[in-house]
Amino acid sequence: MICANLEKIRRNIALAAERCGRDPDDIQLLAVSKRMDAATVEKARQCGQKLFGENFVQEAQSKIEQLDPAISWHFIGHLQSNKTKIAVRLFRLIETVDRLKLARSLNRHAAGLDQTLDILIQVNVGREKQKSGVLPQDAEQLIREIGKLTHLRIRGLMTIPPYTDNPELSRPYFRALKKIADEFSGKGYFTDEAPLILSMGMSADYPVAIEEGATLVRVGTAIFGQRT
Numbered sequence: 001m002i003c004a005n006l007e008k009i010r011r012n013i014a015l016a017a018e019r020c021g022r023d024p025d026d027i028q029l030l031a032v033s034k035r036m037d038a039a040t041v042e043k044a045r046q047c048g049q050k051l052f053g054e055n056f057v058q059e060a061q062s063k064i065e066q067l068d069p070a071i072s073w074h075f076i077g078h079l080q081s082n083k084t085k086i087a088v089r090l091f092r093l094i095e096t097v098d099r100l101k102l103a104r105s106l107n108r109h110a111a112g113l114d115q116t117l118d119i120l121i122q123v124n125v126g127r128e129k130q131k132s133g134v135l136p137q138d139a140e141q142l143i144r145e146i147g148k149l150t151h152l153r154i155r156g157l158m159t160i161p162p163y164t165d166n167p168e169l170s171r172p173y174f175r176a177l178k179k180i181a182d183e184f185s186g187k188g189y190f191t192d193e194a195p196l197i198l199s200m201g202m203s204a205d206y207p208v209a210i211e212e213g214a215t216l217v218r219v220g221t222a223i224f225g226q227r228t
């Protein structure tokens with residue numbers, strides 16, 4: 001089932017890319033494995049999936065320690081500063097950096113390991129009160145400050161638009177994130193050592209996100225089924 005789901009999603013990614021004249025190889029699929037056990041992640045790995053996303057540090061740690069070290073993990077949840085030390089060791093990329101205090105803490109621990117950590121800036125494009133992410137009007141200030149931190153590498157932007165069951169209603173938010181990314185690219189805020197990452201789109205709306213420029217889609221339910 002997981003293999004068939006992954007195949008179907010990869011096909012949908014390719015179709016969405018073709019619709020807008022993009023190269024499907026420019027779009028990464030992040031399998032969101034929160035609340036799935038290590039054996040389930042292993043099944044997906046055996047179907048060729050090598051990139052996974054987790055929302056909770058402790059839950060991720062137990063899986064990561066049990067599984068093939070060749071798997072890459074992104075952190076996509078709300079990260080507390082007291083979890084950054086371990087997060088830096090576990091994750092290849094932190095997608096949800098939205099405040100300077102958090103960035104400084106990640107930078108300090110990355111420096112301690114003599115590493116450079118890849119990050120995305122999470123932007124709250126829907127300006128939702130309860131949601132994480134820097135507000136669009138504060139994003140430039142934040143990214144300039146984080147840009148001074150020597151052991152972080154800003155790879156791009158990430159967003160979670162307001163919840164809706166109509167994917168078309170997410171489109172303006174995806175478009176808004178792309179617009180911010182283009183503006184910041186022009187100002188040289190992202191690393192030029194690696195391609196820009198635009199992380200947007202989940203199970204319900206990843207084709208729309210790709211049409212609007214996503215280079216990384218975060219898909220859980222459509223791969224693993226409903227979380228209990």
Ligand SMILES: *Cc1c(COP(=O)(O)O)cnc(C)c1O
Nearest residue numbers: 032076202203218219220221222
């Ligand atoms: C859970 C989660 C996803 C995956 O959501 P699905 O609807 O199950 O595909 C993607 N991104 C983030 C940040 C999540 O927390």
